Amino acid sequence: MKSKIITLAALALFVVSCGTQKTAPVAAAEPATPPTESAKAVTLTPELAEGQNLYSNNCAKCHELFEPKKFSQEEWTPILVRMGKKAHLDAVQMTSITNYINSQL
Template sequence: MKSKILTLTAVTMLLVSCGTKKAPTASTAPVTPAVTETVKATELTPELAAGKNLYENSCARCHKLYEPKKFSQEEWKPILTRMQKKAHLDDTQMASISNYITSQL
């Protein structure tokens, strides 16, 4: 009985320590970029906003999102082609994402 309680306690402690999120102690991002991103989001046309939404929701399911400016337009083409198959996106959705990324370059 004693060993069962100790085992249960150890497992509980392990799960609790793995499941908690630690809050960052200090924010390293300056305040100005957040304001700039908000302005960019409001300047998007409905079509580009739909592309941004698709990009954020489809791509972030599997990996971190890259800033559109991280790659050139030529570098984005093969990346998007490869990811279209993995994300199960049709040509219309892919065109919307491509237009959004191109607009941000």
């Protein structure tokens, strides 16, 4: 009987924790966008805007967004490769994000 209660409690905790992660990025992605746009007064092309959108929506699911200028292009390369694998992004998405980051440096 105890094992059933513990199993149900663990399952409920898992479901609740998964549900909270899905709603948190929406709030985190919106405030992160204005500082990025105000940091660089360059009009984004549709391709760069797509990269910014992918960066904001995919990266903010797991952690706080970093300002592109926080790292150099050489430092960003392995970070983007590693995080792209974790986020299960395809080559086109990774290229869009990489181009966006590089445009902001």
